[in-house]
Amino acid sequence: MIVGDEYISTLDIIPQQEEGLTRIHQFFSTLKNEGVLTTSKCAACGHVSWPPRIMCPACTSGDLVWVRLASEGVVKAVAGGEAVVLRGYGLPHVHALIQLDGEPPVRVFSRLNGVAPDDAREGMRVRLTVVPASRDRVVFAFEPV
Numbered sequence: 001m002i003v004g005d006e007y008i009s010t011l012d013i014i015p016q017q018e019e020g021l022t023r024i025h026q027f028f029s030t031l032k033n034e035g036v037l038t039t040s041k042c043a044a045c046g047h048v049s050w051p052p053r054i055m056c057p058a059c060t061s062g063d064l065v066w067v068r069l070a071s072e073g074v075v076k077a078v079a080g081g082e083a084v085v086l087r088g089y090g091l092p093h094v095h096a097l098i099q100l101d102g103e104p105p106v107r108v109f110s111r112l113n114g115v116a117p118d119d120a121r122e123g124m125r126v127r128l129t130v131v132p133a134s135r136d137r138v139v140f141a142f143e144p145v
Ligand SMILES: [Zn+2]
Pocket: 042, 043, 044, 045, 046, 047, 056, 057, 058, 059, 060, 061
């Protein structure tokens, strides 16, 4: 895919930050500018989606609003290794399924920084961190509290 004069792989999740390419770009602008995770909530039925959607998967309504998510949570499962690493990420990498604080319970699969693969554990308290990526973009990760 070509954005401006720059080629961007279609396997690269980062183009979702481009306003002209996706309707969920606001997720990334809020993450970058305010350091907060947000997602979509259906104004019709109240369903909270993760990741953010442009249509409610519960009732198919397109009437969605942005809601802020907690910046802390608890690790529910851990995976580590040296397989495919996306831009903005380095090795070694640990990924975790994290249940964010608050209601409804939202579970986020994310990079877990600041912990060795063998030290990552279910039940660890973690918090959001915003990681600079290429071309003035950001990605999110979590780190131990
Ligand atoms: Zn709905």
